[in-house]
Amino acid sequence: MSYLDATQELYKEAALNPNVGLCCTTNPIGHAPGLMIPKIMQEMNYGCGSTVSPQDLVNEPKILYVGVGGGMELLQFSYYSRQRDGVTGVDSVEEMLEASKKNFVVAEKENPWFKSDFVRLLKGNALDLPIADQSIDLAAQNCLFNIFRVEDLKKAVAEMYRVLRPGGRLVMSDPICEQPMGDALRNDDRLRAQCLSGCIPIREYTKVLTDAGFGTLEIRARRSYRVLSPNHYPTDVLIHIESIEIAAIKDPMPQDGPCIFSGKTAIYYGGEEYFDDGKGHVLWQNRPLSVCDKTATALAKATPEIHISESTWHYSGGGCC
Ligand SMILES: C[S@@+](CC[C@H](N)C(=O)[O-])C[C@H]1O[C@@H](n2cnc3c(N)ncnc32)[C@H](O)[C@@H]1O
Numbered sequence: 001m002s003y004l005d006a007t008q009e010l011y012k013e014a015a016l017n018p019n020v021g022l023c024c025t026t027n028p029i030g031h032a033p034g035l036m037i038p039k040i041m042q043e044m045n046y047g048c049g050s051t052v053s054p055q056d057l058v059n060e061p062k063i064l065y066v067g068v069g070g071g072m073e074l075l076q077f078s079y080y081s082r083q084r085d086g087v088t089g090v091d092s093v094e095e096m097l098e099a100s101k102k103n104f105v106v107a108e109k110e111n112p113w114f115k116s117d118f119v120r121l122l123k124g125n126a127l128d129l130p131i132a133d134q135s136i137d138l139a140a141q142n143c144l145f146n147i148f149r150v151e152d153l154k155k156a157v158a159e160m161y162r163v164l165r166p167g168g169r170l171v172m173s174d175p176i177c178e179q180p181m182g183d184a185l186r187n188d189d190r191l192r193a194q195c196l197s198g199c200i201p202i203r204e205y206t207k208v209l210t211d212a213g214f215g216t217l218e219i220r221a222r223r224s225y226r227v228l229s230p231n232h233y234p235t236d237v238l239i240h241i242e243s244i245e246i247a248a249i250k251d252p253m254p255q256d257g258p259c260i261f262s263g264k265t266a267i268y269y270g271g272e273e274y275f276d277d278g279k280g281h282v283l284w285q286n287r288p289l290s291v292c293d294k295t296a297t298a299l300a301k302a303t304p305e306i307h308i309s310e311s312t313w314h315y316s317g318g319g320c321c
Helices: 003-016 039-043 072-081 094-110 150-163 189-193 202-211 293-302
Strands: 063-066 087-091 119-123 136-142 164-176 216-228 239-249 259-261 264-268 274-276 282-284 289-291 306-308
Touching (some): 003 189, 039 094, 072 094, 087 094, 094 119, 136 150, 150 202, 289 293, 293 306
Parallel strands (some): 063 087, 216 259
Antiparallel strands (some): 164 239, 216 239, 264 306, 274 282
């Protein structure tokens, strides 16, 4: 049985017998006025963060959600899109599609504004999406891509890139891990399917996205997620896993490389009214400017009179790259 088959098995079980805590996150469930999230959807929250942000949802966007789980985030997206077929959910596990369909009927009863046909459910594989080229404004996945081995991860990201319109965005939440993992962990298909032993360092994760062509990345959150300890898992050392939320925007790739915003801020404190680097970045005296990592490095070399903050891993827009 391949690791992909093991993943199908695990999520078939998780669809038939909801498993609270299969994945788990410390961020609160996203509520909004008039949005009731059915209990069953909360119990089937198999994500490790959130992919739903009102800032991404402008002009009646067509939304694609891959790996539907219990359907909670599709309901949250529908809250903002409110149109027939506004959100397309794709999942490879028949039982998960059936479970989420039932959950949308419950959601319809609890939310007068919601209709089940706001969501279109399709059986399909993240590695070969049943979606037309450049037909989507916002694509999302939560806690699925980390399961893929790197060659499959590249395919899944390339598929998301293919279906997005220019300027569209891919919003994701996934575990990452900065420590090496031994083969006993890496090759444990069930732990991989549980989002514990497939995750890779943030730099490798972001490189897969920029190699696929995404010109801008926003790292929106980074949190502690799990520890794998030798007394519970096949490892000799304690392994710390984090989770991230990240948006990859299908902007043209800048000639000098991608703009990755990890939450750095530049503040000029020199003797002039402002500092102009001649490349489109003007820093006014003692005013903060969010900058991407590439610009932060260039500014630090351009003059000593600029303070560059550490990455906060909590970027939510603004500034320049
Ligand atoms: C960890 S769960 C996350 C569910 C949901 N995103 C959430 O946050 O609750 C992974 C989901 O991806 C689905 N899945 C697994 N392998 C898949 C694949 N190759 N293509 C599409 N969906 C897949 C599973 O059935 C499950 O619904």
